[in-house]
Amino acid sequence: MKIRLNVLYSETLRLADMSTIPTITEDLVAAENNNIINAFSALNLKINNMNLREEINEELSEFIDEVVEENEKDSMNPGDD
Numbered sequence: 322m323k324i325r326l327n328v329l330y331s332e333t334l335r336l337a338d339m340s341t342i343p344t345i346t347e348d349l350v351a352a353e354n355n356n357i358i359n360a361f362s363a364l365n366l367k368i369n370n371m372n373l374r375e376e377i378n379e380e381l382s383e384f385i386d387e388v389v390e391e392n393e394k395d396s397m398n399p400g401d402d
Contacts, residue, residue, distance in 0.1 A: 322367050329360040 336353045339345045 325364040
């Protein structure tokens, strides 16, 4: 995630620098705006994926705990099938 933050920061600095260069065209500014939007989108996607991964890990952990608990109960009462 640090890389994505650095990319976003660099793109915003570039846009700020562009305001001091008289030969910069509207098209270049628009392209830089798109770069910033793309960098933000990549960062947002990374954050969402990390949250989703955490949710999946929690669900898997709960499922494994349930299965282990169920197996332990079954091993204590082998004739209760």
